[in-house]
Amino acid sequence: MARVSISSSYVTKFAIATSLVVLAILAAAANLFANLSPELAQAQQEELVSGLVAMLFILVAGVSFVAASVGREAISSLNALRDSARRMERGELDVDLETHRNDEIGELTRSFAATRDALKSRISQTEQRSTELQEAATDYSIEMQRVGEGDLTRRLNEDVAVEEMAELAENFNQMMDQLEETVGEVYAFTEQVAEATSKLETQTDQSIEASEQVYSAAQDMDEQVGEGEFAFDEGELASGTEGDMSDEVDETVEAIERLSNRMDRVNEILEFISEVADETNMLALNAGIEASKVEGEGAEGFQVIAEEVKTLAEETRDATDEIETISDEIREGTNNALNSVLRQQAMLVALMDEDTTDLADSAEELRRTLTQLEVSDLPEGAEPVATSD
Amino acid sequence: MVAEETITWFGSAASLLLIMTAVFLWFAVSRGRLRSAFYSIPPFITGIAGIAYLMLSLLALDALPFEAAESTIRYTDWFLTTPLIIYYLGRMVDVRSAVLGGALGLNAAMILTGYGAIVVDSQIQLALIAVSAICFAGLVFLLLRPFTEAIQNSPSQSQRLFRSLRDLTVFLWAIYPFAFVLSPEVLGVLQAIDYNFVVAVLDILTKAGFVSILLLRQYQLATFVTGEETTTPA
Numbered sequence: 001m002a003r004v005s006i007s008s009s010y011v012t013k014f015a016i017a018t019s020l021v022v023l024a025i026l027a028a029a030a031n032l033f034a035n036l037s038p039e040l041a042q043a044q045q046e047e048l049v050s051g052l053v054a055m056l057f058i059l060v061a062g063v064s065f066v067a068a069s070v071g072r073e074a075i076s077s078l079n080a081l082r083d084s085a086r087r088m089e090r091g092e093l094d095v096d097l098e099t100h101r102n103d104e105i106g107e108l109t110r111s112f113a114a115t116r117d118a119l120k121s122r123i124s125q126t127e128q129r130s131t132e133l134q135e136a137a138t139d140y141s142i143e144m145q146r147v148g149e150g151d152l153t154r155r156l157n158e159d160v161a162v163e164e165m166a167e168l169a170e171n172f173n174q175m176m177d178q179l180e181e182t183v184g185e186v187y188a189f190t191e192q193v194a195e196a197t198s199k200l201e202t203q204t205d206q207s208i209e210a211s212e213q214v215y216s217a218a219q220d221m222d223e224q225v226g227e228g229e230f231a232f233d234e235g236e237l238a239s240g241t242e243g244d245m246s247d248e249v250d251e252t253v254e255a256i257e258r259l260s261n262r263m264d265r266v267n268e269i270l271e272f273i274s275e276v277a278d279e280t281n282m283l284a285l286n287a288g289i290e291a292s293k294v295e296g297e298g299a300e301g302f303q304v305i306a307e308e309v310k311t312l313a314e315e316t317r318d319a320t321d322e323i324e325t326i327s328d329e330i331r332e333g334t335n336n337a338l339n340s341v342l343r344q345q346a347m348l349v350a351l352m353d354e355d356t357t358d359l360a361d362s363a364e365e366l367r368r369t370l371t372q373l374e375v376s377d378l379p380e381g382a383e384p385v386a387t388s389d
Numbered sequence: 390m391v392a393e394e395t396i397t398w399f400g401s402a403a404s405l406l407l408i409m410t411a412v413f414l415w416f417a418v419s420r421g422r423l424r425s426a427f428y429s430i431p432p433f434i435t436g437i438a439g440i441a442y443l444m445l446s447l448l449a450l451d452a453l454p455f456e457a458a459e460s461t462i463r464y465t466d467w468f469l470t471t472p473l474i475i476y477y478l479g480r481m482v483d484v485r486s487a488v489l490g491g492a493l494g495l496n497a498a499m500i501l502t503g504y505g506a507i508v509v510d511s512q513i514q515l516a517l518i519a520v521s522a523i524c525f526a527g528l529v530f531l532l533l534r535p536f537t538e539a540i541q542n543s544p545s546q547s548q549r550l551f552r553s554l555r556d557l558t559v560f561l562w563a564i565y566p567f568a569f570v571l572s573p574e575v576l577g578v579l580q581a582i583d584y585n586f587v588v589a590v591l592d593i594l595t596k597a598g599f600v601s602i603l604l605l606r607q608y609q610l611a612t613f614v615t616g617e618e619t620t621t622p623a
Contacts, residue, residue, distance in 0.1 A: 047580060054583035057568055058590050064560035065594045069602050072556050076549035083545070100608055 010075055018063050025059055077105045081112060088112075093120045129162065136165040140172075148300060152180045186283045186309055193276045193316060200269045200323065203262050263331045270327065273320045280313035392582045398589040399446040406439030409597045416604060427613045430477050431600045434470050438596045441466030442589070463588070464504040470596060471496050474558060478532065481551045481613060482540040492531045499524035503566075507574050514575065522566055529559050550609040553602055561595045 029052040037045045087095045097113035099106045139157060146154045155176060156169035285306075410432045417428035444462050447453040475496050479489040499521050506517040532555050540548050568587050571578040579587065603610050 050580040050583040057587045068557035072553040080545045
């Protein structure tokens with residue numbers, strides 16, 4: 001520990017060095033006396049001792065004077081520099097480092113002063129730059145927040161003192177220009193989807209109405225066949241009812257065919273909506289990619305918009321899939337209805353033909369019977385009634 | 390018969406001290422601060438010492454107009470100049486009056502007991518020497534503690550000047566007792582001529598050295614007058 005205290009104290013080192021010098025001179029004096037005294041008389045020896053002791057006193061006095069004046073001043077100056085350096089280390093850059101000295105200590109003091117001035121200048125520049133950065137960041141944060149709230153017309157100020165912030169603003173503005181254009185395209189597609197959806201709704205209503213007509217006609221046909229209300233009058237059967245039923249069936253078939261055409265149109269619209277949904281999803285992905293290039297609060301806003309667009313596209317896709325399924329079911333149903341109607345028509349025609357044939361045979365037999373009866377009962381000279389064979 | 394070397398040393402000391410007195414007076418007058426204690430006391434220190442050595446030179450030449458012993462002249466010099474040095478140091482640090490009074494009292498006791506050790510016989514000589522040494526030790530304690538503590542809040546340059554003068558005083562005054570013990574008055578290791586030489590050198594360094602430090606570091610001395618640190622000589 002003594003070794004540490006000695007190395008850490010200039011005064012201690014100076015004192016030890018001075019003591020060693022004094023001891024060395026004392027040893028030299030003792031050696032001189034030892035060498036000369038044998039050759040000197042007693043009085044001369046005493047003079048020699050007195051002279052050597054006096055010289056030693058003068059040496060000690062001289063060293064003391066140098067230590068107290070020059071040495072103390074040097075140590076005090078170094079201590080003052082040390083204290084100033086410690087104050088500067090704590091951030092106190094207002095420390096006074098002026099000196100009048102032209103020696104090494106004065107030069108060292110002036111170097112410290114130059115360092116202090118450089119530090120103050122650098123700190124001032126850094127603080128100014130920090131203030132500019134903070135102001136620019138605050139302004140940018142406000143603008144990005146507005147962008148996140150949906151105002152895509154906001155742009156960052158590129159005319160700032162900090163080059164890095166200006167570059168950031170330029171890149172952000174370019175990205176916003178692209179995003180605004182992309183969102184505009186998405187909006188246009190959305191309007192088209194809405195218009196197509198409206199048409200689909202109209203076509204669907206019409207299809208439903210046609211289906212109801214088909215169903216109603218089929219019900220009527222079924223009721224008429226079940227209750228046997230067909231009037232097999234020869235004239236009506238030949239021309240009237242058969243013609244009406246045929247017209248009604250034809251109308252039903254035409255209705256079903258129109259329904260089928262409408263369903264084809266619905267499918268076309270569904271395909272179109274599906275393409276729109278795919279485009280919308282792709283745009284959402286692009287918006288997400290652009291959002292990833294932006295840092296800060298603006299990225300979150302872009303990401304939210306991208307996610308919402310993507311969700312809309314997916315929901316649209318799901319709706320179109322469902323509508324397509326329903327339209328397929330309706331198509332299948334109408335096709336089945338059409339086929340059923342046609343089979344029923346054929347069966348009815350066949351049945352009607354059979355019935356017509358039976359009726360014709362019965363009518364012919366009745367005519368022959370009636371003719372026989374009329375001939376037997378007719379008075380003399382009466383002509384039998386002509387028939388429409 | 391005083392040796393010629395002694396006359397040489399006394400004459401050289403007187404010349405040097407008186408020259409230093411004149412130089413400092415000129416310095417004080419040129420700065421217009423002779424009325425300040427910090428500029429008026431130092432010339433008295435070297436002036437009184439110079440006059441004393443002039444008298445010693447005349448005494449050595451048998452030209453002194455009145456009867457006086459060498460030790461009387463010397464101790465009278467010390468009795469007048471050492472309180473001025475203590476008082477000057479006390480004014481620098483603005484120490485409490487009680488402490489300053491105690492320091493002056495110890496100094497006076499040190500000088501008087503030292504003088505008594507010369508004039509009395511050998512039986513109580515050592516006792517008086519011991520008392521003088523104790524007084525000196527007490528004086529050193531006051532200089533190192535209360536005096537130094539009193540200047541802690543002063544500007545750094547003021548503190549640095551005080552510490553230099555304090556260390557000069559303590560180091561050099563500590564040599565006097567050893568020289569006295571080895572002098573012809575006590576042990577006789579030092580012969581009269583060598584003792585006078587040693588004492589003259591010590592007196593020159595103590596007083597002229599004291600004033601020379603003030604002259605060389607006058608920018609620091611000015612801080613005591615103006616109350617604030619300056620960087621250029623006043």
